[in-house]
Amino acid sequence: MESNGIKRVVIVGGGTAGWLSACVLAAARRCGEALNITLIEAPDIPAIGVGEGTWPTMRGTLQDIGIGEQEFLRSCSGSFKQGSQFNNWVSGSAGDSYLHPFTPPATGDMGALLTAWDGKKSFAEAVSAQATLVSQHLSPRQSSMPDYAGAVNYAYHLDAGKFAALLARHATGRFGVRHIADKVTDVQADSGMIAAVVTAANGVIEGDFFIDCSGHAALLIGTHYGVAWMDRSNILLNDRAMAVQVPVMAGSEIASVTVATAHRAGWIWDIGLPERRGIGCVYSSRFASDDEATKILRNYITEKMPETDVNALAPRRLTFPTGHREQFWRGNCVAIGLSAGFLEPLEASAIVMIELSLKALSANFPRSRKSMDFLAGRFNALFRYRWDRIIEFLKLHYLLSQRSEPYWLAQRDPASIPERLNALLALWAEQPPSNWDFPQSEEIFPAESHQYILYGMGFAPPPFVGDASAASTRIKDISHRARSLAAALPTNRAVLDLINSPQPDKAECLA
Amino acid sequence: MNKHVILDNITHRDLRVSIDAAADLGDAVMGCLTVPSEFRQVQAHFPIVFRRDLESDNFSALALFGFENGENLFLEDGRWDAGYKPLAHDIQPFLIGRIESGDQIPQVHIDMDHPRTNGTHGVRLFDPEGAPTPYLEIIAEKLGALDTAYRESGAFFEALKRYDLLEPFSLEVPLNDGS
Numbered sequence: 001m002e003s004n005g006i007k008r009v010v011i012v013g014g015g016t017a018g019w020l021s022a023c024v025l026a027a028a029r030r031c032g033e034a035l036n037i038t039l040i041e042a043p044d045i046p047a048i049g050v051g052e053g054t055w056p057t058m059r060g061t062l063q064d065i066g067i068g069e070q071e072f073l074r075s076c077s078g079s080f081k082q083g084s085q086f087n088n089w090v091s092g093s094a095g096d097s098y099l100h101p102f103t104p105p106a107t108g109d110m111g112a113l114l115t116a117w118d119g120k121k122s123f124a125e126a127v128s129a130q131a132t133l134v135s136q137h138l139s140p141r142q143s144s145m146p147d148y149a150g151a152v153n154y155a156y157h158l159d160a161g162k163f164a165a166l167l168a169r170h171a172t173g174r175f176g177v178r179h180i181a182d183k184v185t186d187v188q189a190d191s192g193m194i195a196a197v198v199t200a201a202n203g204v205i206e207g208d209f210f211i212d213c214s215g216h217a218a219l220l221i222g223t224h225y226g227v228a229w230m231d232r233s234n235i236l237l238n239d240r241a242m243a244v245q246v247p248v249m250a251g252s253e254i255a256s257v258t259v260a261t262a263h264r265a266g267w268i269w270d271i272g273l274p275e276r277r278g279i280g281c282v283y284s285s286r287f288a289s290d291d292e293a294t295k296i297l298r299n300y301i302t303e304k305m306p307e308t309d310v311n312a313l314a315p316r317r318l319t320f321p322t323g324h325r326e327q328f329w330r331g332n333c334v335a336i337g338l339s340a341g342f343l344e345p346l347e348a349s350a351i352v353m354i355e356l357s358l359k360a361l362s363a364n365f366p367r368s369r370k371s372m373d374f375l376a377g378r379f380n381a382l383f384r385y386r387w388d389r390i391i392e393f394l395k396l397h398y399l400l401s402q403r404s405e406p407y408w409l410a411q412r413d414p415a416s417i418p419e420r421l422n423a424l425l426a427l428w429a430e431q432p433p434s435n436w437d438f439p440q441s442e443e444i445f446p447a448e449s450h451q452y453i454l455y456g457m458g459f460a461p462p463p464f465v466g467d468a469s470a471a472s473t474r475i476k477d478i479s480h481r482a483r484s485l486a487a488a489l490p491t492n493r494a495v496l497d498l499i500n501s502p503q504p505d506k507a508e509c510l511a
Numbered sequence: 512m513n514k515h516v517i518l519d520n521i522t523h524r525d526l527r528v529s530i531d532a533a534a535d536l537g538d539a540v541m542g543c544l545t546v547p548s549e550f551r552q553v554q555a556h557f558p559i560v561f562r563r564d565l566e567s568d569n570f571s572a573l574a575l576f577g578f579e580n581g582e583n584l585f586l587e588d589g590r591w592d593a594g595y596k597p598l599a600h601d602i603q604p605f606l607i608g609r610i611e612s613g614d615q616i617p618q619v620h621i622d623m624d625h626p627r628t629n630g631t632h633g634v635r636l637f638d639p640e641g642a643p644t645p646y647l648e649i650i651a652e653k654l655g656a657l658d659t660a661y662r663e664s665g666a667f668f669e670a671l672k673r674y675d676l677l678e679p680f681s682l683e684v685p686l687n688d689g690s
Contacts, residue, residue, distance in 0.1 A: 136639060143632055144531065144589075480645065487635040487644030490527070494631035 006332075006366050007036055010207035012184050012197060012220055014041035016160055017337025017354050018213035019167035023065040024355075026175035028362035035365075036178075038205060039171070040197065043181040045215075052271050052278055053081055053258050053348035054155045055444070056102050057355050059148040067170055069147035073499050075166040076158040077273045079254050080140050080492055082130055084347065088262040090457050092403050098122060098456030099257070100347075101130035102153040104448040106474040110432040114461035116471035123455035125482075126475055132482035137253040139495040142488070151485055155348075157258070157271045157278075180205065184214070187224040193332045193369070194220065209366070210333040216342070221325055221335035232391055233322040235416055237407070238266050238344045242293045242315040243280035246301060246308055248272070254492040260346060263296050264288070265407040269345060270304070274496045277305070281315075282344055287407040290317060320344070324387045329376040332369070334361055341387055346397060349390045352444055356386065359442075386444060392421040393445040393453075399425070400457035428454060430462050514623040515606060520641040523621070527633035528604065530646075532591040536626050539586065541577040543600040546660035547667045556585075556593040561668075561677055570668040570677070574600075578682075598657040604628055605650055607658045617658055619651055 009025060011018050022039050029035045062072055072078060083101035090096050105127035106113060117126045125131035130152045133140065140154035171177040186198035196206040197220075212220035221227050233239060255272040266283035281297040288296070298310045324341025328334060336357045343349060360379055366372045395418065398411035410416070424437060433450035455461065516522075532538050542560075545553050550572075553559055557574040564571070574597045576583040585593045604625030607617045621628065634646045643651070671677055 483638065484645045486638060487646050490632045498632075 005368055006208040008207045009035050009037045009209045009211065010197060010205055011037065011039040011211045011213055013213035013215060013337070013339070014039060014168065015164050015213060015215065015337065016167070016351060017215075017339075018211075019164050019171055020061070020351075020354055021211050021213055021336055021358055022171040022177045023167050023175065024061065024358040025362055025365070026171060026177060027065040028365070037171075037175070038178040038180060038207070040180045040182055040184055040199060040202075040205060042183045052160050053157055053345070053351075055348060055352035055355070056153050056155045057352055058155055061355050061358075063148050065170065066174065067166070070499050072166065073156075073496065076156075076162045077275060078156045078158040079273050079496060080256060081155045081157045081258060081348075082134050082140055082152065082256040083258075085134070085257045085259050086262070086397070086456070087259060089260075089267075089397065089401055089403075092262065098452075099124040099131050099134060100449060100452040100456065101128050101134065101257075102155060103128050103130040104153075104446075105451060106471075106478050108471060108474060109466075110434070110451060111462065111464040112466060112468045112471035113474065114432065114455065115464040115468040116475050117455075117461075124452060127478060129478055129482035129485050132486045133489060134256045136486055137256055137492055138486060138489040139492050140256070140489070141495070143490065143495055143498060151489060157273055159273060184219055187220065189224070189331075194224065208332065212333055212335040212339045213337045215338040216321070218325075218335065218339040220333045221328070221330060221339055225330045225333065227330055227335075228326040229321070229323055230326050231321070231323040232343075235391055235395055235418060236322045236344060237284040237286065237411055237416075238282045239320060239322065240285050240290070240293065241280045241282045241318045241320070241344075242290070242297050243278070243318060244297065244301075244313050244315040245276045245278050246305060246313065247276050248274075248305070249307060251493065251497075254496060256492060258348065261300065262401070262403065263300075264403075264405040265292070265296075267346070268297065268300050270300075272492075274493075274500060280318075282346075284407060284410075287405075287410070327376075327380045328357070328383045329379045331376075332366075332372060334379070336361075340383070343387075343390060343394060346394050347390070347445070349394075349444060353383075353386065353390075356442065356444070357383065385440065388418075388420075389438070390444060392418050392424075393449065395421060396450065396453055397457075400454065400459055428459070428462070432462060515608070515620050516623055517608060518605075518619045518621050518636065520637045520643070524637050524639070524641060526621075526628065526636055527630060528636065528646075529627045529630050529633040531589060532586055533589055534583070534586060537603060538591075538600075539581050539583055540600070541580055541582050542573045542575045543597050545572050545574040545597045545599065546657060546664050547572070548656065548660035548663070549595075549598055552595045553597055556595050557597070560682075561671070570671060572664075598653055598660075602650060602653050602657060605654060607654050617654070619647075619654060 011021050018039055018041065022037055025035060026037055062069070083099060085097060085099050087097045099122065101124055113127060117123060122131065133152060140152045141150040168179065172179050180199065180202050182199040182202045184197045185200050187194055188196040188198065188204065194210045196204045198204050210220055212218060214220065222229070254274060259270040261268045261270065265288035266281065269280045269282065271278040279297065279301060281293045283293045294315055297315055301308055301310050320342055322343055325335055328340045334357070337354050340357070360382060364375050366375055399417065401408055401412070433447040433454065435447055438446050529536055545559060550559060553574050557576065560573050560575060561570050562573060576585050585591060604622040604627045606620040606622060608620035609617055635644050636647045638644055
């Protein structure tokens, strides 16, 4: 082996980002040359616990690292997520609601489909069977289906603390990842490359490649390398959240979607797990005080969960930056997770960005330092593209609102709108969003996602010349499929209660 | 005593019927009634035997799934291992009901004591608004087909008798264990 071969990987930081990095890199290298992976986690840093919604990619990721679906759901108090529902975003009046489901619209020409859509049903309901399932709190899969298979596309809601713990057990148990509970106090570098990190109690930990999962602290990419932070709060205005967890009654329905309800100075997330709902009020401190945000949060909980004693709840305040690093890979160090960047959790982009970073890294893991600069350049260009696309996609949710409170007017201030997004909106008045607008093979938010937001929020479909009769048939097919699926699929509650039922009962059922 | 009731979209709005194949769902049977209209599909998978009722001297036809009571060789690992399921078995736990004195429009009844009717995992019969689901529509079609075919089968069996086309037999099956 050459002296500059890359064999020892050191991950600084645990959490979802750190432990997922350990698992994915270890699993990817299982068949080939084994990497020697060490994860250093400061023992006293509490998890942020906001990233509690995943993208459907998580099913493939879990399968790749060898965790069974039932074990995952049981260990993480998980539930199924079939998309996001946006309430009160357009006008704020009664019945203002639209859906962004994970299953793409019926295939074929979107212009024809829009013409065939008569507007009696919502766009999502007309073009995707998933909307019907979501409205009835139905599971995306039958219990008898093989792991990670579904009748419709789905992801998960989960308890982030429990998820990190599961990944940690898996990484150390299955893959032999070395876990050091210690604080990183210093970095030793040599000609632009990190040679080792220094820990408080475990001395110098050498490595050939480093992954910075140290969260907002960004110990390697920020403190050591000094890679600049690009603030994007001029585009996305929210900077705080009040978060709380509310226990639910046994047997209550579990929502199939993340519900995002707009309020006068931001929005509220509502994520249903089998035993609790995670609810948080996201807001801009320029437009609402902490006390006002707490009041908005309490009012929401009182309305949605009247059995709750809201005064007994103690919401936790989170402040967050909006932005990302100028580069994500510098020298022999890649930043993954919050150290790379953070955006409000409106479309659950945090965990999927971790997965995509790991996918890109493990598929192109440098064997030596010779290829490193090229790989770093390519990685940086790709992820800069991805952060830009997410920011524009999130901004789109605000642009199409008609709400008139000062916060909402500020979100629509022309000076805050990215140039490319403005150009696309002009284009979409003439043709629907297409793959020409989102040409990457793994767009986080492809044209279909943009279609759901645009036509969910009432954006006028472009004029269409041609025959839409085939599209009418496709819409009828969707409606029939929705009826069949809705009849056959069990509720989320029924499926998850079965998975979470005590083991002895389960054995009895199977016998 | 079976609990047969008329299906309606209020009492049974949220009822789910299990459609899995399993012994404890009533699939552990050695055969079921079959009707001439489905003989073509049935004979491709199952032996058809005719049974003479000694009192009435009438014939009926059965599709055989096994060789002794409770044996179903087409039930494998929670799966129905044949390309067809005879109507009379397929429609369970539903039945055809008629109001004795009323008109002749048959109604869909359901056996509420059937093991297929007491789970949370199964197919709904009605959607939340009370409209029949595609599953119930298909069941109603099958019930209708079975009812019509059953009533027409008398003429078929008459013809078999008239032309003396059936002869008695006893079935001997050598098993793998030599018995």
